[in-house]
Amino acid sequence: MARAGSVGARVRGPETEGEPVPQRLLSVATKLFAEQGFETTSVQQIVDAAGVTKGAMYHYFGSKDDLLYEIYARVLRVQTARMESAADSSEPVEKRLHAVAADVVATTAANLDDTVIFFRSMHLLHPDKKAEVRAERRRYHERVRRLIEEGQQSGVFRSDKSADLVVDFFFGAVHHLGTWFRQDGELTGEQVGENFADLLLASLRP
Amino acid sequence: MARAGSVGARVRGPETEGEPVPQRLLSVATKLFAEQGFETTSVQQIVDAAGVTKGAMYHYFGSKDDLLYEIYARVLRVQTARMESAADSSEPVEKRLHAVAADVVATTAANLDDTVIFFRSMHLLHPDKKAEVRAERRRYHERVRRLIEEGQQSGVFRSDKSADLVVDFFFGAVHHLGTWFRQDGELTGEQVGENFADLLLASLRP
Numbered sequence: 001m002a003r004a005g006s007v008g009a010r011v012r013g014p015e016t017e018g019e020p021v022p023q024r025l026l027s028v029a030t031k032l033f034a035e036q037g038f039e040t041t042s043v044q045q046i047v048d049a050a051g052v053t054k055g056a057m058y059h060y061f062g063s064k065d066d067l068l069y070e071i072y073a074r075v076l077r078v079q080t081a082r083m084e085s086a087a088d089s090s091e092p093v094e095k096r097l098h099a100v101a102a103d104v105v106a107t108t109a110a111n112l113d114d115t116v117i118f119f120r121s122m123h124l125l126h127p128d129k130k131a132e133v134r135a136e137r138r139r140y141h142e143r144v145r146r147l148i149e150e151g152q153q154s155g156v157f158r159s160d161k162s163a164d165l166v167v168d169f170f171f172g173a174v175h176h177l178g179t180w181f182r183q184d185g186e187l188t189g190e191q192v193g194e195n196f197a198d199l200l201l202a203s204l205r206p
Numbered sequence: 207m208a209r210a211g212s213v214g215a216r217v218r219g220p221e222t223e224g225e226p227v228p229q230r231l232l233s234v235a236t237k238l239f240a241e242q243g244f245e246t247t248s249v250q251q252i253v254d255a256a257g258v259t260k261g262a263m264y265h266y267f268g269s270k271d272d273l274l275y276e277i278y279a280r281v282l283r284v285q286t287a288r289m290e291s292a293a294d295s296s297e298p299v300e301k302r303l304h305a306v307a308a309d310v311v312a313t314t315a316a317n318l319d320d321t322v323i324f325f326r327s328m329h330l331l332h333p334d335k336k337a338e339v340r341a342e343r344r345r346y347h348e349r350v351r352r353l354i355e356e357g358q359q360s361g362v363f364r365s366d367k368s369a370d371l372v373v374d375f376f377f378g379a380v381h382h383l384g385t386w387f388r389q390d391g392e393l394t395g396e397q398v399g400e401n402f403a404d405l406l407l408a409s410l411r412p
Contacts, residue, residue, distance in 0.1 A: 037330065039245050119385075120326060124243065158408075165393070165401050172382030173375045179325075180374050187371070195371050202364075203409035 009078055010110045022060045024050045026074070029067040034113055038068055038121035069129045072118035073136065075111045079104055080140050087143055093151040094201060100144060101170065101200050102193035108174055109181050109189025116178035141167050148204070157204040170200050215284055216316045228266040230256045232280070235273040240319055244274055244327035275335045278324035279342065281317045285310055286346050293349055299357040300407060306350060307376065307406050308399035314383050315395025322384035347373050354410070363410040376406050 019027065028049040032041045043064055047057050061067050086099040108115055122130060145167050151157035173196060181192065225233065234255040238247045249270055253263050267273050292305040314321055328336060351373050357363035379402060387398065 037245065039243065120329065123326065161401055161405060165398070166405065168382075168386050169379045169402055169405055172380070172385075173378035175382050175385070176374075176378030179378075179381070192371070195367055196375055199367060199372065199375055199409040202411060203405040205408060205411070 009082070009107055021050070021052055021056055025052065025057055025060065026067060026071055029064075030071050030113055030117060033068065033071075033117045033121065038064075038117070038124060063126075065126050065129055068118065068121055068125060069133060071114045072122075073133060075107070075114045076133070076136055076140065079107050080136070082107065083140060083143065087147055092156070093147065093154065094156050097144075097147050097151065097204075098197045098201055100147065101197035102190070104171075104174055105177065105193035105196050106189045108177050109183075109192060112178055112181060112183075115175065119175060119178070141171060144170075151204065155206060158206045161204075166200075166204065169203075170196075215288070215313050227256070227258055227262055231258065231263055231266065232273060232277055235270075236277055236319055236323060239274065239277075239323045239327065244270075244323070244330060269332075271332050271335055274324065274327055274331060275339060277320045278328075279339060281313070281320050282339070282342055282346065285313050286342070288313065289346060289349065293353055298362070299353065299360065300362050303350075303353050303357065303410075304403045304407055306353065307403035308396070310377075310380055311383065311399035311402050312395045314380055315387050315389075315398060318384055318387060318389075321381065325381060325384070347377060350376075357410065361412060364412045367410075372406075372410065375409075376402075 025046065029041070029046050032045060032049060041064070043054065043057065046064070046067070047054050050057070061070065082103050083100050086103060087096055089096055089099075091099070122133070125133075145163045148157060148163035148166055152159045152163065177192070181189070183189075187195070231252065235247070235252050238251055238255060247270070249260065249263065252270070252273070253260050256263070267276065288309050289306050292309060293302055295302055295305075297305070328339070331339075351369045354363060354369035354372055358365045358369065383398070387395070389395075393401070
């Protein structure tokens with residue numbers, strides 16, 4: 001569950017004991033997809049590991065696709081809510097963009113498994129599901145793009161780089177955290193977030 | 207084949223006709239892995255599509271793993287050679303870093319399928335192969351890190367961000383080109399490279 005207000009909000013805890021059935025299914029599916037891949041994990045393995053029946057699973061999720069979709073969608077929902085609250089605050093635009101950038105790195109780092117699994121296997125999702133999650137992420141990126149344009153219009157940010165390209169530049173760095181970030185590494189997710197946000201803001205200086 | 211001197215060097219052509227057997231096998235494997243995934247593609251499908259026998263394939267590649275490895279390794283070899291030539295030139299360090307950054311974006315964009323397939327499936331590689339390609343990429347990143355440190359020591363780049371973190375920041379953006387870059391999009395790979403290099407250099411201004 002998201003802990004409102006904490007910086008690196010984890011969407012789920014490391015344990016599944018006592019969790020409601022849908023959360024438990026998502027937790028074991030994440031673990032199995034991470035260990036053995038999405039394609040080679042069967043619905044039977046998931047329900048066995050969660051200790052529920054197939055009937056119970058299909059009550060909440062229509063398919064294995066739905067689980068993969070939801071693993072990422074719930075992280076994205078938390079990130080979107082936090083991003084909107086930071087983007088719509090009354091701070092100056094450069095502070096708002098810095099807060100948004102630092103937060104998306106910290107929340108991605110705190111839920112790294114979900115992001116890694118999703119980006120690794122999203123090409124296997126049913127086209128409808130893929131389109132849905134892409135649209136949700138586009139809405140997220142779109143809000144960040146408008147924030148950059150707001151800063152460009154007010155002269156706080158350079159205007160010679162398209163805001164679209166800056167969004168792709170920055171979110172590449174975010175989505176790729178999974179290849180190198182370690183929870184027990186030298187820097188915490190929050191520290192990486194502050195550093196990445198500093199670099200982004202510096203790259204936008206007029 | 208790499209066209210020495212061209213900016214967005216393609217490691218291979220779009221056609222397989224008349225190519226030597228190893229290149230032909232790599233071309234059809236790339237296509238099949240992209241279309242139907244690495245796991246679900248069989249060696250039989252690859253040799254059928256390439257029009258060669260299994261014996262011919264095993265003459266060049268020990269396994270399906272070797273094909274996946276080589277798909278990325280040959281791009282990385284071209285990128286490393288180009289990077290080293292730019293990094294070791296007599297230009298000022300900020301120009302050398304700009305050239306390196308712009309080139310790795312352009313060459314990644316020109317060989318996007320190979321990069322996408324590799325990052326999607328590298329977790330399925332045999333641990334030895336995975337360690338090997340990781341070591342090769344680490345050597346690449348290591349040279350770029352030293353370039354950043356050179357600029358930090360001479361005061362051309364800011365020193366308050368670790369060169370390691372800057373490398374992770376920038377290469378995240380590079381490795382993630384596959385999720386949004388299109389060959390028929392608004393900007394060419396070379397143009398995206400120039401823009402990304404500009405942003406990187408700006409982020410490093412003292």
